[in-house]
Amino acid sequence: DAGVIQSPRHEVTEMGQEVTLRCKPISGHNSLFWYRQTMMRGLELLIYFNNNVPIDDSGMPEDRFSAKMPNASFSTLKIQPSEPRDSAVYFCASSKGQNTGELFFGEGSRLTVL
Amino acid sequence: KQEVTQIPAALSVPEGENLVLNCSFTDSAIYNLQWFRQDPGKGLTSLLLIQSSQREQTSGRLNASLDKSSGRSTLYIAASQPGDSATYLCAVIPGGYNKLIFGAGTRLAVHP
Numbered sequence: 001d002a003g004v005i006q007s008p009r010h011e012v013t014e015m016g017q018e019v020t021l022r023c024k025p026i027s028g029h030n031s032l033f034w035y036r037q038t039m040m041r042g043l044e045l046l047i048y049f050n051n052n053v054p055i056d057d058s059g060m061p062e063d064r065f066s067a068k069m070p071n072a073s074f075s076t077l078k079i080q081p082s083e084p085r086d087s088a089v090y091f092c093a094s095s096k097g098q099n100t101g102e103l104f105f106g107e108g109s110r111l112t113v114l
Numbered sequence: 115k116q117e118v119t120q121i122p123a124a125l126s127v128p129e130g131e132n133l134v135l136n137c138s139f140t141d142s143a144i145y146n147l148q149w150f151r152q153d154p155g156k157g158l159t160s161l162l163l164i165q166s167s168q169r170e171q172t173s174g175r176l177n178a179s180l181d182k183s184s185g186r187s188t189l190y191i192a193a194s195q196p197g198d199s200a201t202y203l204c205a206v207i208p209g210g211y212n213k214l215i216f217g218a219g220t221r222l223a224v225h226p
Contacts (some may be wrong), residue, residue: 103160
């Protein structure tokens with residue numbers, strides 16, 4: 001089975017540019033999560049969706065960040081405009097069921113904002 | 115507010131040793147606890163999931179235990195191998211809330 005698929009794997013951009021990260025969850029999973037990982041702060045949950053509906057976006061740092069899930073097989077995380085402090089690895093994860101809990105992670109998108 | 119702590123932060127052992135990684139959480143009202151492995155530059159791989167009603171789970175050389183009342187979990191790795199070298203993260207889902215809260219991880223190095 002294909003796991004969680006993220007793209008791009010690496011992105012280098014300049015401050016002020018728009019960044020769009022993409023995620024395809026595991027087929028049949030109805031919960032999707034976006035995490036950010038940095039050395040300083042570890043893994044932080046940004047937002048999660050259940051059945052394509054955003055349930056908790058309290059971790060989204062500020063209005064520059066937005067996430068969408070137009071259907072069960074695709075989600076995007078957008079940063080506009082990007083800033084150097086957004087540099088991190090962004091992970092997408094999915095799970096089956098709301099509280100079943102076992103999360104499966106993608107390989108991550110490493111973002112560098114210059 | 116739920117907080118997850120992992121001790122030690124780093125561990126270096128010779129191949130063949132049995133070892134224990136510790137995870138503690140401040141609120142015992144959890145739905146489940148999950149152990150992950152992360153290799154450098156990679157995503158997280160789920161190792162073991164323990165539901166709140168369970169006390170342990172085993173997979174191969176790995177055994178994870180859960181003591182909700184004391185807010186602790188341990189990951190036991192038997193007969194460690196160099197291929198076990200990675201960062202091990204523990205995460206909990208607080209009761210009634212589908213949001214995994216992670217510890218900072220234990221960085222394990224197993225040398226030949």
